[in-house]
Amino acid sequence: MTATFSSASYELSHLGYLEAESIHVFREVAAEFERPCLLFSGGKDSIVMLRLAVRAFAPAHLPFPVMHVDTGHNFPEVIEFRDRCIAEAGARLVVASVQKSIDEGRVTEETGPRASRNRLQTTTLLDTVAEHGFDALFGGARRDEEKARAKERVYSFRDEFGQWDPKNQRPEVWSLYNGRIRGGEHIRVFPISNWTELDVWQYIQSEGVEIPGVYYAHDRPVFERDGMLLAESPFIEQLPGEHVATRRVRYRTVGDMSCTGAVESAATTIDQVIEEVSATRITERGATRADDRVSEAAMEDRKKEGYF
Amino acid sequence: MELLRFATAGSVDDGKSTLIGRLLYDTKSIFQDQLESVERTSQQMGNEYTNLALLTDGLRAEREQGITIDVAYRYFATPRRKFIIADTPGHIQYTRNMVTGASTADLALVLVDVRKGAVEQSRRHAFLASLLRIPHLVVCVNKMDLVDFDRDAYEKAKAEFREFAMKLDINDLTFIPVSALHGDNIVERSLNTPWYEGTSLLHHLEEVHIASDRNLVDARFPVQYVIRPQTDEHHDYRGYAGTVVGGVFKPGDEVMVLPSGFTTTIASVDTFDGPVDEAFAPMSVTIRLTDDLDVSRGDMICRPNNQPLAGQDIDAMLCWMSEASPLTPRTKLAIKHTTRSARAMVTDLRYRLDVNTLHRDESATSLGLNEIGRVSLRCTQPLFFDEYRRNRSTGSFVLIDETTNATVAAGMILGES
DSSP: OTTSEETTTTEEOHHHHHHHHHHHHHHHHHHHOSSEEEEOOSSHHHHHHHHHHHHHHTTSOOSSOEEEEEOSOOOHHHHHHHHHHHHHTTOOEEEEEHHHHHHTTSSOOOOSTTOOSTTTHHHHHHHHHHHHTOOEEEOOOOTTSOTTGGGOOSEEEEOTTOOOOTTSOOOOOTTOOOOOOOTTOEEEEOTTTTOOHHHHHHHHHHHTOOOOGGGSOEEEEEEEETTEEEEOOTTOOOOTTOOOEEEEEEESSOOOTTTBEEEEOOOOSHHHHHHHHHHOOSOHHHHHBGGGSSOTTHHHHHHHHTOO | OEEEEEEEEEOGGGTHHHHHHHHHHHTTOSOHHHHHHHHHHHHHTTOSSOOTHHHHOOSHHHHHHTOOOSOEEEEEEOSSEEEEEEEEEOSGGGHHHHHHHHHTOSEEEEEEETTTOSOHHHHHHHHHHHHTTOSEEEEEEEOGGGGTTOHHHHHHHHHHHHHHHTTSOOSEEEEEEOBTTTTBTTSSOOTTOTTOOSOOHHHHHHHOOOGGGSOOSSOBEEOOEEEOOOSSTTTTOOEEEEEOOBSEEOTTOEEEEETTTEEEEEEEEEETTEEESOEETTOEEEEEESSOOOOOTTOEEEBTTBOOEEEEEEEEEEEEOOSSOOBOTTOEEEEEETTEEEEEEEEEEEEEEOTTTOOEETTOOOBOTTOEEEEEEEEEEEEEEOOTTTOTTTTEEEEEOTTTOOEEEEEEEEEEO
16 A cells, blocks of 8 residues: 555554555465455455455455355445445455345244344355355454454364354464364454454545445434434334434444444545544444344354354 | 554453553543443442453453453554554463464563562563563553552562563563552553653553564565466566565565575565565565566575575474373474475474473473473474574464364474574
């Protein structure tokens, strides 16, 4: 990236340092695994991930495909954005469809006003991993997001059931990563483990990367549930007493529409978003993710099952 | 803005969690929902106060048992610097976790209870910091409030620690009298210690000079990945991608490629944004060479007049990390050193080191979990290495059990064997 280092003093800026560390991880995986794949949701973290991957292998194309686990409950503008991004990167897209898993009877759809396809994604993901024989999956998880993730390695070993065992993680010293696995096992790789939410935004700003419009303030019909603003959509029923009203909002994370909340905001430019993120007193998952509010260990439990 | 990585080690009673909690809280790095969640859980667990350790103890087992098991990474920033904390448990049975946290740290923070002085645990932490060559060590003499901020008590603890530290290889040693509980000398200089002439802990973390900790003299570039686009536009492109781990690389530099020993010059140092004038540690770049040589992953690009050591026999300190079985000589293992993988065998265990007393037990025949010893290692192919004290990247390696695939040891190279 431009202007991240001053060569007179041989100093790297914090973004330059984080970028170098991430690129190192991408290249290490490409060199040591047979079939890596990059998970891409269209969210800001995966946009940064795709950008870093492109930077790592330029001027060659990405030496691995990109996978989108599609819950079917997407923001339409995010899907359009996804296709454009991946085409620009010259990458091949693999879509893992939760709807297909439901149709084939691999999983059962939850019902009721609090139904979500969030947890069903795990089966779809693991089926797709098995089908393509992927041995490494790049994910955009960051350690500042959540306390189980704060303890996860950059190379996170998953057994043949896709499970994470937090008590039995491989020591990760220096930047020497152990990617050795047996057939059926795989490694989840988190190249932006050490980035914070603010780092991601600052990088998007400095790189001038495009992000989906839902990250900027816009008018949207929403209703309030558990202190979060959920978008009105065909994928979610309102409970009695929940009223839809149009408010000026933006998203801090982009996931399944049924469990991703918006925050009220007037930020319409990247500079304003960064200003808002710098001043906020609530973590992004605390503010906007119903899936993490289930219990103190909601993320740890899902990760043990094979979640992202 | 610069990034500083620091490691802390400590256990339940020494105030480490309180100290980190205080740093995060006073720099406004704890979010409201995190604090509320910690307050809720503290109440449920029947704690009388908000237990800031719950912020870092993220795993179910850790919360249930009230202990820190694993390394937790925490992030905070001030207008001057960004910080990554590797927060590790302090007990001897978690030595491998401390080694993990220390391996990437620029600075180590060790806590000493002013009433107890340099007890075994603090000594062990200081020893590990020196073993892992963390360039800067900060000793927080804590619980000053319990001795009424008495200067003599502080000086006594400091002198005792300094005497022990003389036996270690520590470049930069700083002492700060603090009360983590009340925040004295953590973010602001405390009025309770008018006799103390140094800065607050946070100020020290913001100002300590780390840019010259890197080795900018010995040019080292382990080839990580070969980029060959095989497209019409870049038909003849052949670039060697990797991370600079020492020195500076510039176009026109005469370089040597190991193991072949051929010399050539650098045609260009490429990034996504185009060629750059120079690359230095820890930049990730792609180097193109003037001549068409056979170069692949695991090779080392260096300067002809400044080459790393090369050889199959290595003298190293090992921290054994396997729960499953102890290290015994003649065991065959996989070794990963920079981007090079080979097989290795420990041919001799020269001594086992007692991490508390630094006593060398030369009669030892094995290394158990968390034990540290000096070994001779024989590899199936030559490695290109430097002493760990000269270069933390080319001087370090891991050993992997080939049947379980577990990482069983972290190694620091002392030299040729």
